[in-house]
Each structure stands twice: as C-alpha cells, then as structure tokens.
Amino acid sequence: MEITEMTIAHYDAVLKLMRRTPGVAVRSADSRVTTARYLERNPGFSFVALESGDVVACAMGGHDGRRGYLQHVIVLPEYRKRGIASELIERCLSRLESIGIFKTHIDVFVDNDLANEYWQRRGWMKRDDINRYSLNRSSDP
Ligand SMILES: CC(C)(COP(=O)(O)OP(=O)(O)OC[C@H]1O[C@@H](n2cnc3c(N)ncnc32)[C@H](O)[C@@H]1OP(=O)(O)O)[C@@H](O)C(=O)NCCC(=O)NCCS
Structure with missing residues (x-):
C-alpha cells in the first residue's frame, strides 16, 4: 500500500471510487476541470492510497486561508478497517497544521x-x- 499526493492524473480513478460509494454524491463541482482547479489551489493537501498502482482510497483536503476542509474521504469496501482513512486524514491534517491551520x-x-x-x-x-x-x-x- 502506497500513499501519495493526489494529482489530476488520479481523477478518473477517484471519480470511479466516488460513483461506486453509497453516501457520496457526485456533483458537477466534481468535474475534471473543477477538481484540477481545486488541486492547483490546494497543492499537497489531497492524498490517495494505491494498491498495485490502483487507487483504493482518497481524501481531499484544502483551505480558504483560515480554516481547513476535507472532502471525499473514501476507502473501497474491501480495504476498510485497516487504518487507511485514518492515515490519509492524518496526512491532510498534518499538512494543514504545517501552514498554521488547526481547525x-x-x-x-x-x-x-x-x-x-x-x-x-x-x-x-x-x-x-x-x-x-x-x-x-x-x-x-
Ligand atoms: C468512513 C470510511 C472512510 C472509513 O475508512 P476506513 O479506512 O475503514 O477507516 P479506518 O480503518 O481508519 O477506521 C475504521 C475502523 O477500523 C478500525 N481499524 C483500523 N485498523 C484496523 C486493523 N488493522 N484491524 C482492525 N480494525 C482496524 C479502526 O479502529 C476503526 O474502528 P472504529 O471506526 O470502530 O473506531 C469508509 O468507511 C468509507 O469509505 N465509507 C464510505 C464513504 C463515506 O461515506 N465517506 C465519508 C464521506 S464524508
């Protein structure tokens, strides 16, 4: 299992993950263009977990300068309860803390x-x- 920063190259796999996960809504705001803009505005705050090169989990993070925001924290059902979400969230929150955002x-x-x-x-x-x-x-x- 490898955890790496999410880039727009992961977009198709993340969208697939979102589409097959009950409880997660896919909106027009999740288009490739808007996701690319989000990642550009928030470089290094979003992460994916890869198994043999395939995306099995993601957590997107960002901030508005004052507060942090998490979205699309998703783990494929067969990879749950192994601490993957916790690790992805920790990466997002640590990165936010590194720029002084604690909430x-x-x-x-x-x-x-x-x-x-x-x-x-x-x-x-x-x-x-x-x-x-x-x-x-x-x-x-
Ligand atoms: C919510 C979600 C992201 C959690 O992902 P996850 O990777 O299973 O989360 P974790 O493994 O970090 O924690 C889940 C549980 O597994 C436990 N766990 C972690 N590692 C473990 C291990 N090695 N062995 C056994 N249990 C373990 C954790 O203690 C935790 O237990 P708890 O919730 O009772 O406290 C996942 O269920 C999911 O994708 N849900 C659908 C998408 C969704 O609704 N996302 C939220 C939108 S905001």
Missing part, C-alpha cells in the same frame, strides 16, 4: 450513518450551533 470542517450527509459515526468516534464535533446556507446560481440543481 478543519467536513460536510457529511445526515443519513450517512457510517460516516457520521466514524467522525464522531474520532472526536470531530457535530455542529448544532451553525446552520449552513448554500445559494446555487447555476441551472444545475
């Missing part, structure tokens, strides 16, 4: 029980004091 957010669908339990078991705080508002000005729902 990171992740969005999880309310009905994604597996993921909600995962984050809470690791001390991530479910926010009841914040409502997230989103405005969509595109024609894509």
